[in-house]
Amino acid sequence: NAGVTQTPKFQVLKTGQSMTLQCAQDMNHNSMYWYRQDPGMGLRLIYYSASEGTTDKGEVPNGYNVSRLNKREFSLRLESAAPSQTSVYFCASRDSQLYGYTFGSGTRLTVV
C-alpha cells in the first residue's frame, strides 16, 4: 500500500545510546516532516525537509539531527539519547499542492 513507512515501531534505548529512525514515502511527495507526540502536548515539529537536499529546524530540534537521503527517505537521528526524548515519533509527507499530510504509524521510543 502506498504511504509512509516508519521503522522501527518500538525501541528501548539506554541513556547515551544513539539510534536512527527511518522513514520512507512512495507518493513522490516533496516535503517530509518529523514530529514528536507527548501526552498533553499535541504534536511538535522537530525538523522538516521542504524538498530533496534541504532540511530546517522546527519547534523542538535540540538533540536531534536529520538527513534527507533522497526524495523518498528522511531519517531522524538521536546522537545521545536522553529520558526527555521518550516519546512517540511520527514521520509525515506532504504533496505541496494540496497541503494535506500523510502520516506514518509512528515509532514508540523509550529512553531509560
Add this chain to the structure above:
Amino acid sequence: GNSVTQMEGPVTLSEEAFLTINCTYTATGYPSLFWYVQYPGEGLQLLLKATKADDKGSNKGFEATYRKETTSFHLEKGSVQVSDSAVYFCALSRAGGSQGNLIFGKGTKLSVKP
C-alpha cells in the same frame, strides 16, 4: 504567531449522541484548516479540511465549517458510534514555504460508550 486551541478532553458520550469539539485559531492571512483523527496505536489520518472562509469540510458523518468571523472550525457529528472513539486534532496551515507546515492543537480524546 499562528496557533490552534481546541477544547480540553477527554470527552465521553453515549452512542448516538451529538458531538461538538471546539477549535479556534490564530493566524495572519487565510490559513487552510484541518481535522485529523488518531485511532489507538495508529498514526494520524486526515478526516476533513477546508481551505477558505465558509467552506464546509465533511467526511464519515463529521462536518466542520470554516468561520473566519469567529476564527473557528468546530467539529460536529450528529450521531456518534463506538468506532468514533479516538483522539481528534485540529490543525492549520498557511500556504507556502515554512508557513505551509501544519500547526496542531493539543488533541481531544473522545470515548463513546455503547
